Amino acid sequence: xxxxxxxxxxxxxxxxxxxxxxxxxxxxxxxxxxxxxxxxxxxxxxxxxxxxxxxxxxxxxxxxxxxxxxxxxxxxxxxxxxxxxxxxxxxxxxxxxxxxxxxxxxxxxxxxxxxxxxxxxxxxxxxxxxxxxxxxxxxxxxxxxxxxxxxxxxxxxxxxxxxxxxxxxxxxxxxxxxxxxxxxx
Numbered sequence: 442x443x444x445x446x447x448x449x450x451x452x453x454x455x456x457x458x459x460x461x462x463x464x465x466x467x468x469x470x471x472x473x474x475x476x477x478x479x480x481x482x483x484x485x486x487x488x489x490x491x492x493x494x495x496x497x498x499x500x501x502x503x504x505x506x507x508x509x510x511x512x513x514x515x516x517x518x519x520x521x522x523x524x525x526x527x528x529x530x531x532x533x534x535x536x537x538x539x540x541x542x543x544x545x546x547x548x549x550x551x552x553x554x555x556x557x558x559x560x561x562x563x564x565x566x567x568x569x570x571x572x573x574x575x576x577x578x579x580x581x582x583x584x585x586x587x588x589x590x591x592x593x594x595x596x597x598x599x600x601x602x603x604x605x606x607x608x609x610x611x612x613x614x615x616x617x618x619x620x621x622x623x624x625x626x
Contacts, residue, residue, distance in 0.1 A: 445581070446536060446537075446548055446550065446571075448548060448549065448550055448569035448570055448571050449571060449592065450569065450570050450571065450572075450586070451567065451569050451570075452567065452568055452570075452587070452590050452591050452594050453565055453566060453567035453568075453569070453582055453594065454565070454594050454595055454598045455563055455564065455565040455566075455598075456521045456557065456563070456564050456565060456568055456598045456601060456607065457475065457561060457562075457563050457564075457606065458561050458562055458563070458564055458601055458602065458605040458606070458607065458608060459491070459560065459561045459589060459605055459606040459608045460561055460562065460605035460606075461503055461555045461557075461561065461562065462530045462531065462555045463529075463530040463604070464561045465473075465555055465564055465601065465605060466530035466531070466533075467530075468534065468601065468604060469555070469564070469597075470500075470501055470527075470533060470600070471500075471501075471559065471617040472493050472500045472507060473493065473494070473553060474475055474600070474604075475499070475553075475554075475597060478623065488494065488498045490508065491509045491511035491518065492509070492510055492511060493507060493508070493509060494507070494509075494510060495506040495507055495508075495564075497602075498524075500535075501508055501524075501527070502524060502527060503524055503526065503527050504523060504524060505524040506521065506522070506523055506540070506626065507521075507522045507523070507524070508521050508522070508536065509522070513544060515540055516544060517542060518542055518543060518544070519541065519542045520537060520541040520542070520543060521537065521538045521539055521541060521582055522535045522536060522538065523536065525550075526552065530550065530555060530558060531554065531555050532553065532555065533552055533553055533554075534550060534551065534552030534553075535551060535552065536548070536549065536550035536551070536577050537549055542562070543586075543588040544581055545573075545582045545585050545586045546570050546571065546572065546573070546582060546586055546589070547571045547572060547574065547582070548570065548571050548588045549568055549570040549590070550568070550570075551563060551564075551566075551567065551568045551569075552567055552571045553566045553567070553597075558608070560567050560608050561608045564598065564601055566594050566598050566601075567594065568590045568593060568594055570586065570590050572586050572607075578624075579622070580612075583589050
């Protein structure tokens, strides 16, 4: 876990779901559901797919280790994540650790929040991310990193709506540019 991770970009999407918070949390708490878009071949994955590997906690406890392994266009990808927050049935977050082998992002923090509503709940899915600091990854990140981050979040939100059905038609997205952070004390 890296609490000093600097992640200047942010994207989120919220959807209203026709299911109680506990049911939605159980679904989203399972990486096999939440990360389903990564495990199937798609044009965003360049026809490739990733697979999950879990420690004994299965990604369902603070400190749990989750690995994504695969390749895209022949380039090996390996991402190690740690769950940094898990408050059932309301929220969960995880972030990359070490030096993940990714093409267009250097690191990220993802998660979700569930807010009970009169009919069902509201699911907010987010990603905070950074581009590689130099080399080919910097340019690839600047070109496709934001697009990829939005695709991930939207895929998760759409998957939840397909699973539980929408309440009303309210969905919202939010994206932010880099934030200037002060390093002075």
